[in-house]
């Protein structure tokens with residue numbers, strides 16, 4: 001299996017597309033900045049959200065039971081699934097119990113994680129993804145490349161071609177308004193004939209048994225209210241204690257995700273519709289084990305806003321697919337090794353540790369320090385590939401010794417200036433691939449400080 | 460025991476296993492913080508109104524305002540003569556939960572009364588007391604929400620203080636027409652829900 005670096009290199013070989021995606025994501029990051037900046041108490045909100053989530057993780061068992069009890073009282077059928085296999089089978093059982101054929105689904109990273117579509121297809125059941133971006137990639141047989149913007153890697157011409165083939169739109173017409181209108185007609189039909197609607201969950205309120213789903217398109221609601229049976233799938237960490245906590249999280253989520261003040265629809269489902277049936281499936285799939293990893297438990301606070309992806313210089317220039325995991329980007333690089341430490345250890349290096357992810361995270365997941373902690377653990381367990389652990393052991397020695405650090409800095413500055421490029425950009429030095437070297441300062445910060453600091457003292 | 464019971468039993472076992480594992484692995488109790496007290500500066504009615512309007516426009520909604528002596532009823536008749544007016548009891552009866560999807564699909568413009576608006580983001584709260592059928596606000600091609608100008612709160616904290624979720628079967632904040640930017644990040648209105656949203660502010 002190819003690692004992140006190899007796949008990133010492949011992505012970067014199409015320079016124009018790489019640049020285009022970089023700019024598209026950066027634009028979303030800038031919108032996020034404007035939206036966050038317009039809320040004076042932004043930092044207090046983040047702190048509140050973080051504390052609520054920490055409380056939830058420390059009392060998760062009781063909140064889940066409280067939630068379940070409220071949901072049952074509301075006439076909801078609650079199911080529990082330990083892992084992906086059990087989750088998929090539970091959904092299949094509900095489908096069979098209702099003799100359902102046609103299923104629509106709005107965005108749910110959990111169902112991606114569990115491979116639900118694939119599983120149901122094998123059982124002969126068609127699931128239609130109704131979020132426009134998800135429908136596009138479903139037509140293309142691709143997984144999402146971003147958790148909020150699933151088709152961010154595609155250009156309009158590619159969607160135009162695809163819709164021409166699948167929905168018989170005009171050849172060569174790739175106008176987004178035209179294509180969206182075609183998808184609306186196509187999906188309307190799917191909504192109205194569906195037997196069951198499946199959704200993900202953004203927040204589950206323990207005190208009332210309500211599940212909250214946020215969308216811009218309205219696809220969750222079209223599905224849920226049109227189909228006689230609704231199923232909401234949630235990971236155990238989606239719980240929040242009180243109604244008032246929704247105030248905190250709804251203020252943070254859309255601003256962080258797309259720079260909107262709020263999503264177009266924030267829907268609160270508590271009871272089944274008259275004559276309808278409502279299920280909530282609570283899924284563990286490794287989360288309760290993750291909770292036991294004290295160094296990484298913090299990442300369970302994540303509300304899947306995608307802000308850490310949009311801001312990440314590595315994600316922006318390597319694309320969602322280079323990560324090879326359901327959730328890409330900085331948060332994905334923390335989550336993947338929880339279950340697959342050996343196979344996914346390279347993802348912990350898909351980061352410059354610049355810390356931008358941690359700065360934008362609305363619930364204060366300490367993303368970059370978690371990546372750093374993973375690297376340490378992986379190195380202690382000796383899971384590094386040989387080349388990396390050799391160069392890292394040198395780095396360790398150099399950084400550990402003051403004299404060597406000062407000397408090597410000087411030597412590097414000399415080398416950067418005086419050595420031919422081909423020495424730096426050779427095959428052995430993987431670092432040089434895809435990286436341009438910085439301008440070389442005349443002196444190091446330390447040297448500069450010594451000189452200028454002394455001058456200042458003299459003044 | 461048949462297969463179905465068997466499956467349900469393993470699910471109950473799963474519940475136990477999950478809860479047990481959480482108990483073993485969870486950290487020491489961290490306190491739940493009190494209610495959020497952010498910016499507590501008093502805001503005037505005018506400020507709220509200006510902010511609310513700006514948020515709505517940003518979200519792609521239209522704002523309409525019958526002038527003082529026109530009155531809401533004549534305004535609705537003049538501007539939305541064909542609309543399904545859910546503030547009318549007879550119409551509500553017709554559009555109860557039993558109405559077929561085929562019938563609903565034909566709905567063009569729907570008028571609903573909203574409960575309150577949120578200044579910071581233009582969201583308007585509606586629940587089942589405002590519509591007789593849950594699909595209606597979403598399946599309508601065009602949505603008209605009537606809102607009393609007095610009913611505007613500053614932010615989402617104020618909004619949730621007004622909502623009793625424990626007694627709400629289904630409720631929703633709507634802040635604009637349905638939209639998507641999934642094709643190359645270009646904004647398009649009318650993805651699946653209403654293509655147009657008009658807020659009629661009245662006294």
Ligand code: SF4
Nearest residue numbers: 302303305306308361
């Ligand atoms: S880690 Fe933080 S920034 Fe990244 S997706 Fe989760 S909540 Fe958003």
